[in-house]
Amino acid sequence: MILKSVEGKETWKSAYKHFSESHELGSDGIGLFAVDQKFGIDDVRSAAAESITGGGDDKKLDIIYVDLSRSLLVVAQCFESPVKKSSAPANKASDLNTAVAWLLSADLESVPDGIRSRVQEVRDALDAGSIRDFHLWYVHNAPESKNAASEVSNAEKTASRLLSKRGTVQVLGAQVGAETLERWYLGSRRAIKVNDQFELRVSDAIEASTDRWSAVTTLVSGTWLYNLFAEHKEDLFSANVRDYLGSRRSDANINNGIKETAKSEPSDFAVYNNGVTALVLDYKLGPRSKTGRRLNITGISVVNGAQTTGSVGSLEAKPPVELLVPIRFVKSSDEQLIDQIVRFNNLQNKVQAADFRSGDEIQNRLRSEFAAMPGVTYEGGRRGGSSDAIKRSRTSLASYTVGQVLTAFHGDPVAAYDKKAEIWVDDTMYSRVFSERTTASHILFTYSLYDAITTRVIDLRSKSRNPNESLTDAEEDELDFLSLKGANYLLVEVVARSLESILGKTIPNRFGLRFKSDPGLAKAAGYWNIVIDTILPLKDQLRGAFNKGRVTREGKEDAFIAFEGLFRALLNFQPDAFVDFAKRVKVESL
Structure with a gap:
């Protein structure tokens, strides 16, 4: 963990090259x-x-990235020049106007099949009030220009106008060129992103x-915290394991309670609230005087109290002057100590305990089992920052995705698609897929199936965007189906339910399924x-x-019965189709 800005030898370009090659991305990978x-x-x-759309008929929607846990939508038009340019073409930025119109106002039936379900998902999220921040980007690898910025601004105005009746959505247009990418890259390598004084x-x-x-340790004005959050948002939590979670109007929701206290009992807030702990690059405390003490802070990242900060910062209006917030500013150059400060400050807060499944016995055992496997690594509940994602390769199994894949494989693709975070937070959902029965070998077995499906999607999209290639009718059909929301998780369950027919043997418990000799992720994915x-x-x-382009529980069983009938008929015609595959699979008794 680095507290000071370090101008490393690796620029964003070399980082992006590694990122793109490691994850086998095409030209629009720059947007991701x-x-x-x-x-x-x-x-x-x-x-x-x-998120990366496919084909020339994507209506300029190169990237549609949705993160409902953060109420976040990113729509991007991408341009990557193979040669050095003085600036990126402004007409590509103007394509954002086309993208916005198709995303927000075009008749859904006229939206191309390849992006229709994603467009439907975005509109449903907007209608439900689940999107607060709509980022509209022109991403490119050239120097930024005023002309391109102007076109992005026009698209931002178009989006704001179209969203004017859809609640309080903040549209944030940006030209993300070489300068911005360099700044973001350097920022992703620091624990403290906010370096202001x-x-x-x-x-x-x-x-x-x-x-x-x-x-x-002191008390700071609630107004100062309010202004700080308004200006820096999620960058304030760069060293934290969790950002501000938002506040639903529920008695059980701690954030809503914090906001109510701040509004109704501001003078007592300091004794009701545990306060905030923040890492800083430096501080200087002045002498006592009749008017108090001067405190100068350089750099800040909240490591405990993200919910307090976000709740105060997202009040409808500035808090009253009586509102004071307890805060502790900590500085250190000891990286190991800083890791411990972040960890222990969060462990003490029950609301954040779910982020630390990484410390339970099951995840410890699974990491140990994976450590003995070649060609694959597993995070085991640990969530790194952006710089870790750059270093991470295809052979690293992301914790959240493992939870989703296990959930789908063991019978619930809808929860796998819709409840990514809840799988790790909810004790019942977590224990259903992570227990003493769960082994690293079984995770590799299930995850490699998902990886093979993901590779199929990425390859088809890449081919559809290549001007020198074209998809066959069958491939277009496949891409259309795989573009449906949750199709990958549905296929995982379909395969799981078909494995007795595929292997020609009874499977007493699916957790006993694994490949013989733990072949590594790439080889295992190839088997599927x-x-x-x-x-x-x-x-x-x-x-x-x-239904409406996304997997649902309604109709799932009927669909599987229809599929199973045809699948068994197919096996009758090709009884030896899976002989080689079956030889690679072991069913262990539990």
């Missing part, structure tokens, strides 16, 4: 790289399969220090191709499991 640098992506390949006046403060750290090649032509039997 930008999203990762700004917001951080847990699983790059899954995001690529979902702040001068505060506090009534008094207590300072303490050792040879490893120094800290000052024969299964996917056989099942995908029967995809039309599964369309009944979808």
